[in-house]
Amino acid sequence: EVHLVESGGGLVQPGGSLRLSCAASGFTFSSYWMSWVRQAPGKGLEWVANIKQDGSEKYHVDSVKGRFTISRDNAKNSLYLQMNSLRAEDTAVYYCARVWSTVTTFDYWGQGTLVTVSS
Amino acid sequence: QSVLTQPPSVSAAPGQKVTISCSGSSSNIGNNYVSWYQQLPGTAPKLLIYDNNKRPSGIPDRFSGSKSDTSATLGITGLQTGDEADYYCGTWDSSLSAGVFGGGTKLTVL
Numbered sequence: 001e002v003h004l005v006e007s008g009g010g011l012v013q014p015g016g017s018l019r020l021s022c023a024a025s026g027f028t029f030s031s032y033w034m035s036w037v038r039q040a041p042g043k044g045l046e047w048v049a050n051i052k053q054d055g056s057e058k059y060h061v062d063s064v065k066g067r068f069t070i071s072r073d074n075a076k077n078s079l080y081l082q083m084n085s086l087r088a089e090d091t092a093v094y095y096c097a098r099v100w101s102t103v104t105t106f107d108y109w110g111q112g113t114l115v116t117v118s119s
Numbered sequence: 120q121s122v123l124t125q126p127p128s129v130s131a132a133p134g135q136k137v138t139i140s141c142s143g144s145s146s147n148i149g150n151n152y153v154s155w156y157q158q159l160p161g162t163a164p165k166l167l168i169y170d171n172n173k174r175p176s177g178i179p180d181r182f183s184g185s186k187s188d189t190s191a192t193l194g195i196t197g198l199q200t201g202d203e204a205d206y207y208c209g210t211w212d213s214s215l216s217a218g219v220f221g222g223g224t225k226l227t228v229l
Contacts, residue, residue: 019147026227043205044121044221045164046220047220050209059217061218095164100169101152101170102151102152104209104211105154106156107169107175109163109165112163
């Protein structure tokens with residue numbers, strides 16, 4: 001059974017950094033694109049970033065370019081999101097999702113981890 | 120302001136049918152596949168439809184998807200109270216080189 005478990009969320013001050021992790025199991029992690037999607041409190045879904053199977057291609061939404069970096073470690077079956085220069089508007093639940101069929105088809109999602117940016 | 124436009128809310132009675140629209144442009148829906156997601160309160164989204172009109176294993180055929188030009192539609196028949204949720208469309212935007220979602224539609228089953 002496919003499992004995605006996010007960790008690393010929490011309260012951070014504006015301008016601070018946080019690294020999210022997503023532990024994957026139940027499938028061949030190295031065979032799939034992976035993604036981060038976030039949802040601000042009471043708001044809709046926002047795609048954040050995608051990464052190719054071998055990490056050779058990465059895409060980020062404009063609002064996080066230069067601040068966030070998606071990465072992966074296939075040996076550890078893990079996906080990461082390094083978040084720097086955090087802003088209040090980055091406050092959200094961050095979901096790890098497996099990409100399937102097309103780059104915006106997410107067939108499995110984690111339970112999410114909450115990131116709160118506040119002083 | 121979302122790149123894809125969905126109605127904020129729709130409603131219908133149990134047993135009835137409802138459709139949810141998703142409007143975009145040639146850079147997204149017009150040239151890429153559309154997916155639909157259901158998000159029940161307090162839970163992670165769930166894939167309902169992919170590649171415009173395909174259902175993943177386990178999704179009942181009460182759910183259907185279609186696409187025409189730069190718009191997509193999710194249809195739900197035989198509405199049940201358990202279908203009350205937020206529904207999102209999503210696709211890739213080739214101009215932005217980014218994934219995009221609609222703002223979401225809240226379905227109320229009266």
